[in-house]
Amino acid sequence: MATDKKSKLKARLPRGLVDRGPGEIAATQAMIDKIRAVYELYGFEPVETPAIEYTDALGKFLPDQDRPNEGVFSFQDDDEQWLSLRYDLTAPLARHVAENFQNIALPYRSYRFGFVFRNEKPGPGRFRQFMQFDADTVGSASPAADAEICMMAADTMEALGIPRGSYVVKVNNRKVLDGVLEAIGLGGAENAGRRLTVLRAIDKLDRLCIEGVRLLLGEGRKDESGDFTKGAGLGADDIDAVINSIAPTAASSAATSPTSSLKAESASFSVSGGEAILRGPEADILGYISNRRQYFPDSKAYQTGLEELAQIAALCVSSGYDQDRIRVDPTVVRGLEYYTGPVFEVELLLDTKDEKGRPVRFGSVGGGGRYDGLVSRFRGEPVPATGFSIGVSRLQAALALIGEIDTTPAPGPVVVTVFDKARLADYQAMAATLRKAGIRAELYLGNPKNMGNQLKYADRRRSPCVVIQGSNEKDHASGTPHVIVKDLLLGAELAKLDKDREDYLARQEEAQALVPEADLVAAVRKVLQRHGIG
RNA sequence: GCAGCUGUAGCUCAGUUGGUUAGAGCGCCUGACUGUGGAUCAGGAGGUCGGUGGUUCGAGUCCACCCAGCUGUACCA
Numbered sequence: 001m002a003t004d005k006k007s008k009l010k011a012r013l014p015r016g017l018v019d020r021g022p023g024e025i026a027a028t029q030a031m032i033d034k035i036r037a038v039y040e041l042y043g044f045e046p047v048e049t050p051a052i053e054y055t056d057a058l059g060k061f062l063p064d065q066d067r068p069n070e071g072v073f074s075f076q077d078d079d080e081q082w083l084s085l086r087y088d089l090t091a092p093l094a095r096h097v098a099e100n101f102q103n104i105a106l107p108y109r110s111y112r113f114g115f116v117f118r119n120e121k122p123g124p125g126r127f128r129q130f131m132q133f134d135a136d137t138v139g140s141a142s143p144a145a146d147a148e149i150c151m152m153a154a155d156t157m158e159a160l161g162i163p164r165g166s167y168v169v170k171v172n173n174r175k176v177l178d179g180v181l182e183a184i185g186l187g188g189a190e191n192a193g194r195r196l197t198v199l200r201a202i203d204k205l206d207r208l209c210i211e212g213v214r215l216l217l218g219e220g221r222k223d224e225s226g227d228f229t230k231g232a233g234l235g236a237d238d239i240d241a242v243i244n245s246i247a248p249t250a251a252s253s254a255a256t257s258p259t260s261s262l263k264a265e266s267a268s269f270s271v272s273g274g275e276a277i278l279r280g281p282e283a284d285i286l287g288y289i290s291n292r293r294q295y296f297p298d299s300k301a302y303q304t305g306l307e308e309l310a311q312i313a314a315l316c317v318s319s320g321y322d323q324d325r326i327r328v329d330p331t332v333v334r335g336l337e338y339y340t341g342p343v344f345e346v347e348l349l350l351d352t353k354d355e356k357g358r359p360v361r362f363g364s365v366g367g368g369g370r371y372d373g374l375v376s377r378f379r380g381e382p383v384p385a386t387g388f389s390i391g392v393s394r395l396q397a398a399l400a401l402i403g404e405i406d407t408t409p410a411p412g413p414v415v416v417t418v419f420d421k422a423r424l425a426d427y428q429a430m431a432a433t434l435r436k437a438g439i440r441a442e443l444y445l446g447n448p449k450n451m452g453n454q455l456k457y458a459d460r461r462r463s464p465c466v467v468i469q470g471s472n473e474k475d476h477a478s479g480t481p482h483v484i485v486k487d488l489l490l491g492a493e494l495a496k497l498d499k500d501r502e503d504y505l506a507r508q509e510e511a512q513a514l515v516p517e518a519d520l521v522a523a524v525r526k527v528l529q530r531h532g533i534g
Numbered sequence: 535g536c537a538g539c540u541g542u543a544g545c546u547c548a549g550u551u552g553g554u555u556a557g558a559g560c561g562c563c564u565g566a567c568u569g570u571g572g573a574u575c576a577g578g579a580g581g582u583c584g585g586u587g588g589u590u591c592g593a594g595u596c597c598a599c600c601c602a603g604c605u606g607u608a609c610c611a
Contacts, residue, residue, distance in 0.1 A: 071609080118610075121535090123605090223608095227538095227608075228536095228607095337611080417570095455570055456571055471569095472569080484570095495573090499572090505570070508571080512570085
C-alpha cells in the first residue's frame with residue numbers, strides 16, 4: 001500500500017454523481033411509496049428491467065470514433081457487442097414487451113422505478129445518474145389511455161404533497177406542430193434537420209421568450225456569453241405562422257418584454273379572437289381547440305392532432321380534472337424524434353429561492369407521451385403505447401427546497417457506554433436487552449478511555465439517550481445494581497444557559513435518571529416517549 | 535462542444551505596485567476542570583498556494599499551455 005503522501009489516492013467522486021445519506025434515502029423511499037400507491041390505484045403493475053441493455057435496443061447508434069459514448073455510457077461485451085447503461089425506463093420497457101409479447105395481455109399497464117444514466121454535462125439539479133419513476137400503457141391507441149396518464153400524473157403530484165395550483169400537467173400533440181411545419185413547406189425527409197431546429201427553438205420558449213424563439217426560427221441568436229446559435233432560417237411569414245401556432249396572441253405584436261412568455265402560456269388556456277366564451281373550463285378548452293381548427297384546414301396531421309387533443313381534454317374534464325390540473329399547451333414539444341402524438345409535461349409553478357436568495361425555476365419534473373414506434377421497432381406489427389416518467393431526483397430536490405420533505409435526520413440509537421473495559425460483556429448484554437425490547441441500541445465501540453468522548457459520540461449520532469453504569473451504580477447502596485439513563489436531548493436544553501462548569505454539571509444531573517438495572521427498558525422508553533421517538 | 539469567470543489548510547476566505555520562515559476564523563486532534571456533550575483555558579496537527587513550463591536576483595502574485603470547478607450556451611432519448 002502506498003503510505004507516503006505523494007502517492008496516496010485522492011478520494012473523489014466523478015462529477016455529476018452524488019452520494020446519498022440516510023435523510024435523502026428515507027425521503028426517496030417515502031416518495032416512491034406515494035407514487036407507487038397512486039399507480040397501483042390506476043391498475044398498473046410493477047415490472048423491472050436491468051440497468052444494462054444492448055445499445056441498439058435503446059435506439060442509439062453505436063458509439064463512433066469521433067464522439068464515443070455521446071450521451072450514453074457504453075462498453076463492449078466479451079463478444080464485442082455494444083452494451084449501454086439505460087438512459088430512460090421507456091426504451092427498456094419497449095424491449096421487454098416486444099421480447100415477451102406472447103405472455104403479456106394487452107393493453108398492458110406497468111410501472112417501474114430506478115436509476116438511469118446520461119453521459120452529459122451536469123448542472124444544478126442535473127446529474128449523470130438519477131432516479132425515474134415510469135408508467136406506461138402498451139397496446140392501446142385510445143386517447144383514453146393518454147387522458148388516464150395525465151390524470152394519474154396530476155394525482156401523483158398531489159399525493160406527493162404539491163398543492164393544486166402549484167403544478168400543472170401540460171398536454172400537446174406533436175401532430176399539430178407537424179402539420180404546421182408541413183404547411184410552411186418543411187415536410188418531407190429532406191427537411192428533417194430544419195424541422196428539428198424549429199422544434200428545438202419552440203422548446204426554448206419558456207427561457208428565451210417569444211423574441212428569442214423568433215431569432216432562432218430566423219437567422220439565429222447570440223446569447224449573453226457571445227456564443228451564437230444558428231437558426232432555422234425561416235422567412236418572416238413562416239416565422240409568424242409558427243409563432244401563431246404556439247402563441248396566437250403574440251404573433252402579430254412585436255413582443256419584446258420578458259413577460260411575453262407568460263402571454264404565450266396564458267394563451268394556452270384562454271379563447272383567443274374574441275370568440276364568445278362559454279362558461280366553465282370545459283367550454284373554455286374545447287372552445288380554444290375548435291378555434292384553432294380554422295387554421296391549416298388542409299393539413300390532415302394538424303386536424304388529427306387537434307381532434308386527439310379535444311378528446312383527451314374532454315375525457316379529463318368529464319372525470320373532474322379541470323384546467324387547474326391539466327391544460328392544453330401548444331408550446332410543449334419534448335422528445336424530438338421519439339414521440340408520435342400526444343406529449344405531456346408536468347411543470348412546477350413554485351416560486352422559491354435557493355440558499356443564496358436567487359429565484360429558482362424548477363420547470364419540468366416529469367414528462368411523457370405517446371410513442372407508437374418504439375415497440376413496433378422490434379416487431380412487424382404496430383404496437384401503440386403511451387407513458388409518463390417522473391424525475392424523482394429532481395422532484396425531490398424541489399420538494400426539499402419548499403420544505404415538503406423533512407430533512408431533519410432521524411434520531412440515532414441508544415448508546416450503551418463503556419465505563420469499565422473489563423465489563424464489556426455486561427454492557428453488551430444491556431444493548432441486547434434493549435434490542436430485544438425493540439429499541440435501537442448499540443454498544444460504544446470506540447476507545448472507551450473517558451466518558452466525555454463517548455457522550456460526544458452519542459451526541460453526534462443523535463442518540464436520544466445513553467446508558468451509563470460505573471462502580472457507583474453497579475454497587476448501589478440499596479444492594480441491587482443500578483444504571484443511569486441520561487437524556488441527551490433534555491441535557492442539551494438544560495445546559496444552554498450555564499457558562500460555568502459547576503452549574504453545567506449540576507444541570508446534566510437533572511437530565512439523567514438512576515434506576516435499578518431491571519428497569520432499564522422502562523427508563524429508556526420513558527425518554528423515547530418524552531421526545532416522541534417511536 | 536463553445537464562451538466567460540474562478541482555483542491559497544478539511545471548510546470559508548485574507549495575502550498590498552512581485553520581496554524573508556504563506557496567515558485568520560471555523561472545524562479537527564491532545565490535555566486541564568474528581569465520572570458527563572456545552573462554555574472556558576493550554577497545546578498540536580494540517581498547505582511543494584490546481585499542474586507544467588517561462589520571465590525575473592527573487593513568483594501565491596506576471597506570461598503561456600494544460601487540468602479542474604462554477605455560470606451561461608449547445609445537445610438532451
